[in-house]
Amino acid sequence: MKAPLNWLREYVDIALSPKELAKRLTMSGTEVKGIETIGGWENIVVGQVVAIEPHPHAARLKLATIDLRGECLRSVCGASNLEMGQKVAFARIGAPLIDPQSGEPVRLERAKIRGIASEGMICSERELGISDRHEGIMVLPPDAPLGVPLNDYLGDAIFDLDITPNRPDCLSIIGIAREVAALTGKSVCLPETRYDEPGELIERKVSVEIADPDLCPRYCASLITDVKVAPSPPWMEQRLLACGMRPINNIVDVTNYVMLEYGQPLHAFDYERLAPKRIIVRRAGDESITTLDGVERMLQSDMLVIADGEGPVAIAGVMGGSGSEVTEETTSVLIESANFNSVSIRRTAARLKLRSEASLRFEKGISPELTMLALKRATQLMAELSGGKIARGIIDVYSGKKEAKPIALSTKQVERILGIKIGLEKMMKVLCSLGFDCQTVSTEELSIAIPYWRTDVRLAEDLVEEIARIIGYDELPITLPSGALPQYEADPMRAIRERASDILAGCGIQEVITYSLISLEVSRKVVLNSGLTPLKIANPITTEQEYLRTTLRPGLLEALSANEKHEEGSIRLFEVGKVYLPREGNLPEERQMLAGVLSGPRLDRSWHGEGEVLDFFDVKGVLETLFERLGVEASFEPVNDELFNPGRVARIMLWGEELGIIGELHPRMAEGFDISRPVYLFEINLEKLLPTTIAPRKYRPIPRFPATLRDIALVMDGEVAAKRVQDIIQSFPLVAKVALFDVYTGEQVPQGKKSLAFRILYQSPSRTLTDEEVNKEQERILERLHRELGAALRA
Amino acid sequence: MIEKLDEIKSNAIDELSSLQSIKELEDWRVRYLGKKSALTQILRGLASRPLEERKAVGASANELKSLLERSHRQKKEALKEKAYQEMEAAAVGKQIISPTGIPSEEKFGIPTVFLGIPDVTLPGRPIPLGRLHPTTQMVREICDIFVALGFQVVEGPEVEWDYYNFEALNIPPDHPARDMWATLWIDTKSGERPMLLRTHTSPMQIRVMERTTPPVRVVVPGKVYRYEATDATHESMFYQIEGLAVDKNITLADLKGTLYEFARRLFGAERKVRFRCDYFPFVEPGVEMAIDCMVCGGTGCRLCSGTGWIEILGAGMVHPAVLRRVNYDPEIYTGFAFGLGLERMSMLRYGVEDIRLFYSNDLRFLRQF
Structure with missing residues (x-):
């Protein structure tokens, strides 16, 4: 506004x-x-043309004498609209102006034009920077004060x-x-609306019927005959322009002007073009209307229209129809000032995608009291500007006038919300200044009547805001809540998310946050034959963001791909975020996931040597670190998954359930994201780790008795999983720790066999182990490994 | 016997003075103090001797033993000191030796890692660096401030019912205020409850109050979504933090105090804070908080659009209709709520001019935080 x-x-x-x-x-x-x-004009004053003489050397130029109140100056002028007695904007020598050709600022200089000295210039709107008009000089209203600086008169x-x-x-x-x-602390003075009604009785000329009073509580109309449609006077055009509205003619402009003035939208019909002179406010049937913007619009039955005897002439509160539009030929005008149901107008405007100045006001709920005030003002102005004759009377169909009940407000209520005591008198003073009518009920309570224009005030709390905002929020005290603290509730999911993020960042991986919305295309690249249809957005901004992700993979791979274009070294990214899994008839499950992608050299290139390329075990090491820090023992099992390079993928198991997956992305998949290097990806369901934050950690005493270290190398079939060997060794009671420190295949062992070397730490919590005890335990281990896995001590 | 001891003594001391290396010293020790040395033999043999002899010889032998041990220790110290001095002399000579080509441990008796003089201006071994996303850092920082003020952090769903996002917050269908939140709707079958991507974290006000009884003091960080064409200051996905405090006797003054404290902790103790009236359907009175512009200090610049103030959050006293909705009696309880945009805080803090940088995840951006 x-x-x-x-x-x-x-x-x-x-x-x-x-x-x-x-x-x-x-x-x-x-x-x-x-x-x-x-x-912001300087050296420009209001002048009056007091003499016009021809220019002796140029037929198209004139010599004008301008009275500046007591001082008369001569100016050479070429404007065709120059006339005796006009009030004009006169620029003295030195005045800053706008060059009409270039649009650049210039200063008016003393000049001789065709031999005659000009002592100043009569300006066009363009030269003054008011508008682009430059066809003639700007003519000021006759009552413009002579000799007064233009800035005082027109500046705004x-x-x-x-x-x-x-x-x-x-x-x-x-x-x-x-x-x-x-x-x-001032008061408002509203325009007076008084006028004669020399015309015929309006009821004889037109009737108004409201078929649906719920949607149209009030409809007022007046009629002006014998109008002459013409441009509005400059003052009105300028105000409309200043408010961002395009001047059209003295009829339409008045409706817009009064709408801006009072906030009540109005509409002017060409009375002669209304068939059988009656107005019906009703719901639309199966019909259409061509609106003022020239578009034909199909109407629906819940839309309210203004109809004449033949059909709709306007979409109520939204836009008029072109069939009854005021044109240059119009001689009689019916002015509508009505009140419509806000929800209905909002729905109609939204449905038709047609939001007008009128609908924007109606949909916010304006008072029916306004209709009459605005109508009278418009009738008066329109008759004045168009020379028309006002019909006698005004049509006013007003069903169910509602009186707003007064609201009680006590000083206590105010203090309870604002935290400061405000005296009754102060409350009254503030509310009265806003037009509320206050009655004292007691020394601590007021009864407040709401003025018709404040449709937003319904509760005591609303009045408290009125008081606070006029006094100023900055005047209120500053305190902190003083009550007891609420009972604490732990949030284990947030705790585990933050821990996992910290650990991964500590492992050298950068956190990213990617969009929850993705395209179906990209989703299909990483979710193969899942049968799960992701949630779809009904009104997506772009197809790139149309579906809610069911995995973190695409966002990460896209981020990796985008960064690969400018990153030389390794790229390691992780994201902790939600995926959205649809549930029938319910909100989706929002599952917290953790995923990462890693690619590039293990160490960035430096003088310490060329880094090797990251491999599966780098990424697995990261996850093992994570699990170790979280205190869980997850295991990795070979698995088949089309998304990954065959054999280079494992599912991660915890407590018998699948926790996630880790592997080298299949080159076909990587290529789908425009990634050329090997990419390792992991994705974990964080919810499955929740128990780790709930189960309290227990301290174990530090071993008091010395340990014995033994290294053994075992030869076995190549297919035997190292984990099985390790698990067997670990299962023996005297084994405190076992670590695999060498894996060998080659000449030293038979074809198809491999050698695994373990360091075993034997230790007892209750005594020092003898060599003999350790030897016996190791024999038992070897015996079992041989029996179950065919493993033998390497010679 | 005594003569034998004298002989050992003079030989040992003589030899000792000419030793040049730790290795030679170790050989000497084995020779004179080792298990098979003459002195050890003598001491072992004493047990079978008569008491008189045992006393005389034993005293002398033990005396010799401690003399030799002392001499050994001194010689060892001397040799090490000599090696250190040689090492230092080499360093003074600015001999830069590659980390691998170092003099042997054998020569100096000093672990090789201490030898050799690298160019200390060479870069260290690279260690991969990981960081948290700037938004994560900001969420944590802001939550920490409110936790210190007695608030608890809770979270809620991003896909919401229309009811929680709008209706329960005093924004019924077809309310003009709905225009304040351009909404992304979930494609549901006709007749189903309308589902949407939450446009603010405010629905959690309702969810938290529904499941708890006052007092309530929570902050809710999380993603929110808007149907919005993106530009330097608009994103379709961003983070908000919602705050809610409900109790007996919570006032607008408490709201001011809490948010004032927050602004000073986040943006610095010298920041000025401004509270003005604003409108949100779920609060009454409504508040907007601004801080004085950190670029121009309040005189007006591009960042603050010439006003000298930067709006940072919307707030207000919880609307009685909202309290009633969750069966809190507005005659007994009052509360305040606030909501702020996370990225805006980061943008102000770090001078980031384009919000789209946050979720395009360019490492050149992320590495700066």
């Missing part, structure tokens, strides 16, 4: 600077986003305001003037 300062001044005295006023408005809830200054500051949806009353100049008045 734009509000020119000079327009506001018509209703309220403003002594503050525009900047200070903007600050107070902003603080009280009417945010001023910007102030546009119009004018236009406030660009952000009106919150609860304040439709502030979508009007008068509404903002009320705010200004309350903030500055």
Whole structure:
């Protein structure tokens, strides 16, 4: 909403600077986003053309004498619209202007034009920077004050305001003037509307019927005959332009002007083009209408229309129809000022994708009381500007007028919410300044009647806000909540997520956060034959973000791919985030996952030598570190998965359940993401790790008795999984720890066999082991390994 | 016997003075103090001797033994000191020796790792670096501030019912305020409950109050989504932190105090804070908080659009209709709520000018935090 300062001044005295006023408005809830200054002219004054003579050397130029109140100056002028007696904007020598050809700022210099000295210049709108018009000089209204600097007369500051949806009353100049008045301790003065009604009785000319009073609580109309459609006077055009509306003619402009002034949308019909002179406000049938913008629109039965005897002539509160549009030929105008149901208007406008200045106001819920005030104002203005004859009377169909009940408000209620005691008198003063009618009920309570324009105020809390915002939030004290702390509830999921993130970052992996929404195409690249249909967005912004992810893989692979284009060294990324798994008839399961992708050299290239390329065991090492730190013993089992390079993939098991997967991405998959290097990927269901945060850790005493170390090398079939060997050794009671330290295949062992070397730590918590005991235990281990796995001590 | 001891003594001392290396010294020790040395033999043989002799010889032999041990220790110290001095002399001579080509341990009796003089300006061995995403860091930092103020951190679903995102928050269907949150809707079958991607973290106000009785003091970090064309200041996915405190006697002054403390902890104790009236359907009175612009200090610049103030969050006193919705009696309880955009905090803190940098995950961006 734009509000020119000079327009506001018509209703309220403003002594503050525009900047200070903007600050107070902003603080009280009417945010001023910007102030546009119009004018800033220097050395330009209001003058009057008192003589016109021909130029002796040029047929198309004239010599004009301009009275500047007491001082007369001569100017050479070529404008065709120059006339005796005109009030004009006269620039003295040295005045800064806009060059009409280049649009650049220039300074008016003393000049001789065709031999005659010009002592100044009569300006066009373009030269003054007001508009692009340069066909002639700008003609000021006859009442423009002679000799006064143009800046004092025409200069203005236009406030660009952000009106919150609860304040439709502030979508009007008068509404903002009320705010200004309350903030500055002034009062508001509304325009007087009095006029003669020399025409015929309106009821004889037109009838109005409301078929659906729920959707149209009030419909008022007036009629003006014998109008002459013409451009509006400059002052009105300028105000409309300043508020961002295009001037059209003196009829349409008045409806827009009064809408801006009062906040009540109006519509003007060409009375002669309304078939059988009756208006019916009803729901649309199976019909269509061509609106003022020239578009034919199909209507639906829940849309409200204004119809004449033949069909719809306007979509109520949204836009008029072109069939009854006011044109240059129009001679009689029916002015509509009605109130429509806000929800209905909002739905209709949304359905038709047609949001107008009118619908934006109606949908926020404006008062039915406004219709009559605005209609009278419009009728008066329109008759004045168009020379029309006002029909006698006004049609007013108003069913179910609702009186707002007064609200009780006590000083206690105010203190309870604001945390400060505010006296009854102060409360009254603030509320009265906003137009509320306050009655004292007791020394601590008021009964407050709500003015019709404040449709947003319904509760005592609303009144508390009114008091607080006018006094100023900055005036309220600053304290901290004093009550008891709520009972603490642990959040194990957040705890485990943060721990896992810290551990992975510690392992040299960068955290990323990728979009939850992905395209179906990319989702299909990484989720093969799952049968799971991801949740779809009904109104996606792009197809790139149309489905809710069911895995973290695509986002990570895309991030890796994008970074590969500029990263020379390794790329290691992880993400902790949700996947969204649809559930029939319910919100999806939002499962917390942890996934990572790693690619490139193990160590970045340096003088310490060329780094080897990362492999499966680097990534597995990271996960083992994670599990170790979380205190769980997960295991890795070979598995088949099409997404991965065959054989280079393992599923991660914990407590008999699948925790996740780790592997080298199949080159085909990597290529799908435009990745050329080997990529290792892991993905883990974090929810499965939840028990680790719940089970408390138990301390184990540090061993008191010395340990015995033995190294053994075993030869066995190549297919035997190292984990099986290790598990068997580990299962013996005297084995405290076992570590695999060498894997060998080659000449030293037979074809198809391999050698695994383990370091075993024998230790007892209760005594020092003798060599003999250790030897016996080791024999038992070897015997079992041989029996179960065919493993033998390497010679 | 005594003569024998004298002989051992003079030989040992003579030899000792000419020793040049730790290795030679060790041979000497074995020769004179080892298990098979003459002195050890004598001491062992004493047991079978008569008492008189045992006393006389034993005293002398033990005396000799401790003399030799002492001499050995001194000689060892001397030899090591000499080696250190040689090492230092080499360093003074600025001989830069490659880490692998170092003098032997044998020569100096000093572990080789101490020898050789590298170019200390050479870069260290690279260790892969991992960091948390700047948003994660900011979430933690802000949560920590509120935890210190007695708030608990809770989280909630990102896919929500219309009811929690709007209706229960005093935004019924067709309410004009719905325009404040451009919504991404889930494609559901007609007739099903409308489901959406939450447009703010505020639905958690309802969920938390539904399952707890006052007092309530929570903050809720999480992702939110908007139907929004992206540009330097708009994203379709971003993070918010919601705050809610409900109890008897919670006032607007408490809201101001809590958020003032938060702003000073996050942006510095010298920050000025401004509270102005604003509108959100689920609070009354509504509040917007701004801090004075850290770039211009309040005189007006591009960052603050010339106002000198930077809006950082919306807040207010919980609307009575919202309290009633969760069966809290608004005559007994009051509360405040607030919500802030995470990325905006990071952008202000670090001077990031384009919000899209956060989730495009360019390592050149992420490595800066």
